[in-house]
Structure formats: structure tokens, C-alpha cells
Amino acid sequence: MTATSQAAANQDFVGARVVDPTLRLDAVRTVVVRRGVVAALLDGPPSAADPQAERVDCAGMVLCPGFIDPHVHLRDPGDPHKETLASGLAAAAAGGFTAVAAMPNTRPALDSSESVERLRHDAAALGGVRCYPIGAITLDREGTRIAPLRSMAAAGAVAFSDDGATTKSLKALYNAARYASDLPQRFFSHCEDDSFQDGLMHEGEISDRLGVPGSPSIAEAAIAARDLLVAQVSGKAWHLCHVSAAQTLDVLRAARSWGVDATAEVTAHHLQCTDEMLAGFNARYRVNPPLRSSSDTAAMRRAVADGTITVFASDHAPHAESEKEPPFSQACVGFSGLEVAIGATFNALGDVPLAVMVANFSSNVAALLGVSGGTLAPGSPADITGLRLNRAWSVNPAVFASKGKVTPFEGMTFAVKPALTVVGGRVLMHDQDGDARTERFATSSARGAS
Ligand code: DOR
Ligand code: ZN
Ligand code: ZN
Numbered sequence: 001m002t003a004t005s006q007a008a009a010n011q012d013f014v015g016a017r018v019v020d021p022t023l024r025l026d027a028v029r030t031v032v033v034r035r036g037v038v039a040a041l042l043d044g045p046p047s048a049a050d051p052q053a054e055r056v057d058c059a060g061m062v063l064c065p066g067f068i069d070p071h072v073h074l075r076d077p078g079d080p081h082k083e084t085l086a087s088g089l090a091a092a093a094a095g096g097f098t099a100v101a102a103m104p105n106t107r108p109a110l111d112s113s114e115s116v117e118r119l120r121h122d123a124a125a126l127g128g129v130r131c132y133p134i135g136a137i138t139l140d141r142e143g144t145r146i147a148p149l150r151s152m153a154a155a156g157a158v159a160f161s162d163d164g165a166t167t168k169s170l171k172a173l174y175n176a177a178r179y180a181s182d183l184p185q186r187f188f189s190h191c192e193d194d195s196f197q198d199g200l201m202h203e204g205e206i207s208d209r210l211g212v213p214g215s216p217s218i219a220e221a222a223i224a225a226r227d228l229l230v231a232q233v234s235g236k237a238w239h240l241c242h243v244s245a246a247q248t249l250d251v252l253r254a255a256r257s258w259g260v261d262a263t264a265e266v267t268a269h270h271l272q273c274t275d276e277m278l279a280g281f282n283a284r285y286r287v288n289p290p291l292r293s294s295s296d297t298a299a300m301r302r303a304v305a306d307g308t309i310t311v312f313a314s315d316h317a318p319h320a321e322s323e324k325e326p327p328f329s330q331a332c333v334g335f336s337g338l339e340v341a342i343g344a345t346f347n348a349l350g351d352v353p354l355a356v357m358v359a360n361f362s363s364n365v366a367a368l369l370g371v372s373g374g375t376l377a378p379g380s381p382a383d384i385t386g387l388r389l390n391r392a393w394s395v396n397p398a399v400f401a402s403k404g405k406v407t408p409f410e411g412m413t414f415a416v417k418p419a420l421t422v423v424g425g426r427v428l429m430h431d432q433d434g435d436a437r438t439e440r441f442a443t444s445s446a447r448g449a450s
Contacts, residue, residue: 012054013058068101095342104135115133116157120156132158159185187236217247244267271345311368314340319406336407362375
């Protein structure tokens with residue numbers, strides 16, 4: 001891997017298969033970039049292009065509109081031992097993402113126009129992956145007093161959420177949704193009823209066997225129903241974060257039948273990891289919402305295949321290694337996700353057409369957030385994600401750029417590997433498929449594949 005940070009230049013990305021669902025394109029093209037913008041997609045070599053332009057060899061790659069992760073926790077400000085803006089955005093670039101949307105459960109929370117503005121400014125100053133702030137719905141995310149949604153929107157918040165927790169008060173959520181109903185920013189729900197906060201894992205056979213208090217599927221589905229009812233009465237466009245329970249999909253489909261404008265995302269872990277992983281009291285695999293049953297993961301995969309779920313998210317939630325250790329009840333919840341999300345998501349969904357996978361990572365996310373990108377149409381910012389579809393690699397968290405090294409995918413081997421990250425014409429990551437590859441991803445894990 002060569003990490004480069006060239007200034008926006010004139011480049012010809014040659015030799016790749018270009019897949020862009022917004023253009024209904026799946027063909028070999030030269031992506032011609034001029035001053036950070038896609039200038040043309042040429043059928044054939046760049047004969048008409050500037051001979052001075054840098055030639056970036058992309059043979060064997062699939063080039064796509066830049067992948068955007070709509071749900072990450074960057075811990076900035078507040079917890080630099082878990083992650084910083086710099087380490088989190090470096091992880092995004094390493095993982096193949098050109099932009100991320102950052103959740104507001106920082107310390108202090110992103111609940112003012114000043115904090116939204118500061119995050120945007122600090123991220124822009126780093127000059128790499130784009131970072132879009134998500135503002136809190138309630139002050140300090142404590143669930144009762146409405147945050148200044150309109151001034152946060154004006155400062156650049158792309159959505160509103162109390163993620164990390166459910167907005168506690170129905171009254172606050174209802175009033176907030178009505179107050180902001182004319183704003184284009186969606187409300188993003190983290191669905192888990194407060195009364196199940198003592199649940200340490202999915203409630204099912206395994207929690208029963210372990211004697212651990214659980215959080216059942218209805219803890220998620222009931223809040224999804226509550227929130228989508230608020231969407232219905234307020235007319236607010238809504239988004240369900242990290243859907244994990246099959247029952248929540250029933251609620252989502254019902255709400256759509258009432259005419260609610262609701263979207264939903266799924267994480268790589270909820271597509272394939274189950275509560276079996278916690279059967280040995282393994283505190284590292286605690287996450288909210290929890291890993292559920294194999295029938296839930298199968299329902300998530302079917303929901304992607306049938307178009308019920310149209311967005312992929314990592315829910316990148318880095319914690320220090322020591323914070324993920326027992327005692328079981330005290331371990332921090334969440335996983336590092338940015339550097340495994342692409343490989344792991346493709347791993348779960350081998351039967352889903354490539355164009356759908358790309359849309360769920362790019363154009364659908366750009367539409368969800370109302371941001372530019374998500375397309376390689378000439379005139380668009382040159383935000384490009386390159387993939388190798390058949391380049392087996394094994395997950396080795398020791399080489400993550402993220403400070404969070406805990407992932408349920410450690411040691412697993414995936415076929416699809418991010419190989420190029422370009423933002424506004426700047427090449428932030430280029431894995432040239434040579435020896436240097438092993439710098440970032442060991443080809444086999446010392447701990448063995450699982
Ligand atoms: O597992 C999780 N971790 N779920 C959340 O909702 C919050 C996140 C975090 O911030 O650590
Ligand atoms: Zn959440
Ligand atoms: Zn989250």
C-alpha cells in the first residue's frame with residue numbers, strides 16, 4: 001500500500017471496470033479527472049486527454065463512486081484514547097471510504113451550531129476524507145430538551161440523531177420532529193427501549209443459558225414503531241440505524257405502507273454475526289443493538305436482496321482494547337468497523353448484484369445525507385473507491401489506522417478488498433497489489449481464521 005497525499009491534480013485512472021449505478025454503467029472506462037472533478041469517462045485509452053496528466057494504473061480494479069459511511073463514531077472531542085478525528089478519518093481512507101457522517105455522542109455532544117461548525121472545520125483542515133456532522137436531537141443527548149436543530153442545520157449538520165441511545169422522551173421527539181419537519185435533514189433512530197438498558201446481549205436461548213439479562217428484538221422493534229409513528233404524524237423523513245431484528249423489518253415495511261418516508265441501514269456485523277459469538281461470555285462481542293439470532297441475520301440479508309434495506313453502515317465504534325474486556329456487564333459496547341466494513345459486507349451478500357452493493361455504499365448514502373458525491377457523472381467531485389473483487393485478505397487489526405482494534409471479523413478472510421480511495425482528486429490510499437499490500441493487511445492472521 002502506498003499512502004499518498006498528492007494535491008488535486010490532473011489524472012487518468014486507466015484500465016478499470018467502472019461500475020456506477022447512477023449512470024447504469026458497468027464497463028471498462030478511463031476516468032479522467034481534472035482539478036479534482038470528474039471530467040469524462042472515456043471508452044478506451046485517454047488519447048484525447050492531457051498528455052501531462054498523471055496515469056494511475058487501475059487494471060484489475062473496479063472503480064465506483066466514492067463510498068460514504070453514514071454512521072461512525074469518531075470520539076472527537078472527548079476520548080482521544082479511543083479515536084481522534086485524524087485517526088478515524090485515516091481509518092476511513094484505509095478502509096475505502098471517501099466520506100463519513102459522524103454521530104454526535106462525543107463529549108461534549110454535538111448539540112450546537114458551534115460544535116457542528118467546529119467538527120466540519122477541523123475535518124476539512126485535515127484535507128482527507130470528507131466528514132459530515134450529525135447533530136443531536138436533544139441537548140446533551142439526554143432525551144428531553146430539543147437541541148437548536150435549525151441553527152445546526154444551517155451550520156452543516158446533515159441529519160439529527162441521539163445515537164448511542166434512543167431519544168428518551170416521546171414528547172421531545174414528537175416536538176422536535178414537528179419543529180424540524182420542513183428541514184431536509186432526516187432523523188436517525190437508534191432503537192432500543194430504555195427499560196431494557198440492563199440487557200447485556202440479545203435475549204434468546206444463549207442469554208438464557210448464560211443467565212445474563214437480555215434485550216429482546218421487541219426492544220428494538222417497539223421503538224422503531226414509536227419513531228415511525230412520529231414520522232407519520234410529523235411528515236418528517238426518517239432513517240433507522242443499524243436494524244438488527246427481523247421484527248423491525250416488519251415495522252419498517254408497515255410504516256412504508258402508511259406512506260412514511262423511511263430508510264434503513266444495516267451493519268456488516270448484523271448481516272452475519274450471531275449471539276453464538278457470546279456463548280463463552282466473550283465481552284468483546286458486546287454491541288448495541290446486540291448480535292442476534294441466525295434467523296435475524298438471514299432476514300437482514302434477505303432485506304438487502306429485496307430492497308427493504310438500501311444503505312450500508314459500519315457503526316464504527318472504537319474503544320480501547322482494555323475497555324472491551326470483562327467483567328461482561330462493564331465492557332464497552334461496539335466495534336471498530338471502518339477498515340473491515342467493505343470486505344465483511346460483501347462477504348455476507350455474495351448473491352446481491354454488484355450494482356446494488358455499490359449503490360448501497362454510495363449513491364443511496366449521498367441521497368440519504370443530501371450530500372454531493374455518489375456518482376462519477378462528469379462534473380462531479382472526483383471521489384472514487386476502487387475495489388479488488390478477488391483479492392483474498394485476512395483481517396489483522398494490529399495494522400488498523402483506527403485506534404480501535406476490536407472487531408468480530410478478526411482473522412477472517414474476505415475476497416473483496418478496498419484498493420483505492422480518492423477524494424476530490426487526491427489519492428489517499430492506493431494498494432498497488434504488490435508486496436506493499438502486507439503493510440496494512442497481513443495475508444494470514446497470527447490468531448488463525450475463524
Ligand atoms: O455498540 C454501540 N456503540 N452502539 C451504540 O449505539 C453506540 C456505540 C458507541 O458509541 O460506542
Ligand atoms: Zn446506535
Ligand atoms: Zn452508532
